[in-house]
Amino acid sequence: MIELGRHRIQPWYFAPYPQQLVHLPCIYICEFCLKYVKSQTCLKTHMKKCYLKHPPGNEIYRNEQLSFFEIDGRKNKLPSFFEIGYQS
Structure with a gap:
């Protein structure tokens, strides 16, 4: 299970998260x-320090x-993009 913002999602496919996180009930x-x-708790701490206040890139639909x-x-060099998204 992952929690992204206010959404909890059960992923369909494998993602290469670190071994110490894979066995947790939820990754935030x-x-x-x-x-x-x-x-x-770690996410709340991170959110206080996060340098982004909105997603990177251009909004193309709303x-x-x-x-x-x-x-x-x-x-936008953020290494985590390739661990949760699809590359084409």
């Missing part, structure tokens, strides 16, 4: 920089409940 992910941590951002990996 910052919804802005995508850093992953082992607990809600409705009342959902926004999509286009992220260029050459401009």
